[in-house]
Amino acid sequence: xxxxxxxxxxxxxxxxxGALTHQTISVLWPARTRTGSFVSSLRSVxxxxxxxxxxxxxxxxxxxxxxxxxxxxxxxxxxxxDYRMHIPEGAFExxxxxxxxxxxxxxxxxxxxxxxxAKEYATTRAIVTSLLAAIVWYNFLVGHIVNDIRGFGx
Amino acid sequence: xSIGRAFPVFGIAFAVIYIASVYFxxxxxxxxxxxxxxxxxxxxxxxxxxxYWYGWLLTSALGAGAIxxxxxxxxVRPFDRVWSILVWVAPLAMIATIAYxxxxxxxx
Numbered sequence: 001x002x003x004x005x006x007x008x009x010x011x012x013x014x015x016x017x018g019a020l021t022h023q024t025i026s027v028l029w030p031a032r033t034r035t036g037s038f039v040s041s042l043r044s045v046x047x048x049x050x051x052x053x054x055x056x057x058x059x060x061x062x063x064x065x066x067x068x069x070x071x072x073x074x075x076x077x078x079x080x081x082d083y084r085m086h087i088p089e090g091a092f093e094x095x096x097x098x099x100x101x102x103x104x105x106x107x108x109x110x111x112x113x114x115x116x117x118a119k120e121y122a123t124t125r126a127i128v129t130s131l132l133a134a135i136v137w138y139n140f141l142v143g144h145i146v147n148d149i150r151g152f153g154x
Numbered sequence: 155x156s157i158g159r160a161f162p163v164f165g166i167a168f169a170v171i172y173i174a175s176v177y178f179x180x181x182x183x184x185x186x187x188x189x190x191x192x193x194x195x196x197x198x199x200x201x202x203x204x205x206y207w208y209g210w211l212l213t214s215a216l217g218a219g220a221i222x223x224x225x226x227x228x229x230v231r232p233f234d235r236v237w238s239i240l241v242w243v244a245p246l247a248m249i250a251t252i253a254y255x256x257x258x259x260x261x262x
Contacts, residue, residue, distance in 0.1 A: 066208070070187040073203050090259020097176065097252045100211055101245050104168025104218060107161035108241050114158070124238040131242055 002071045006147070009064035013140050016057040023050040024133040027126045051113040055106055058136075062103055065143075069096070076150045088146055095142045102135040159230065160222040162237035168218035169248040172210060177255065181209025182216070 031043035184193040188202025
């Protein structure tokens with residue numbers, strides 16, 4: 001069962017990563033005119049429409065992660081400790097903490113993306129979105145690396 | 155009055171309370187994964203590890219919820235400007251704090 005949940009967690013994380021990366025690029029590097037090129041299209045996505053989906057994907061990913069986290073503590077962390085792999089173990093410890101901080105930040109993220117606040121809080125919106133994107137990228141990479149160390153289904 | 159304006163305060167308070175909960179272990183719940191059993195407040199490991207992460211989340215959510223509710227009593231101006239800065243400064247500072255707390259994993 002944990003393998004199925006791990007795959008679902010990974011798939012949700014990929015979708016979240018894509019949506020949040022698109023939104024971050026469009027808010028940090030918006031296109032003035034759409035030329036039809038790939039980069040121009042990437043920069044000119046309607047970023048406001050991503051917000052609710054990102055919140056839902058983040059919560060789904062976090063809930064799935066919190067379920068499989070028990071298996072990490074019982075089986076995977078022990079392996080990391082046995083092999084004295086302190087850096088991956090510490091990286092995963094940091095992952096759980098930054099994920100928690102990002103979860104607490106979600107309501108504020110949603111609030112600053114409301115159309116009514118579009119111009120007034122553009123800087124805050126850009127920084128909060130970038131911070132969330134950085135956290136999601138970090139968590140995705142660390143989760144992937146730790147999974148590779150232990151090996152799927154082993 | 156919009157409840158939404160308390161959301162930035164929730165994010166700020168959540169980050170600070172969460173790191174304090176981790177550092178001082180202020181978990182409201184403990185989970186024993188080997189036994190598949192929950193316990194109230196901080197319990198020592200019984201069989202296998204004890205997990206406090208869920209408890210830290212609950213502590214932070216309740217604490218931040220209370221502070222966010224209280225913040226609605228403050229005037230919108232100038233506090234909305236203050237929250238719009240602290241909402242990213244506080245999480246960044248708390249991430250730096252937890253990275254410092256965990257430095258032993260790298261320096262070992």
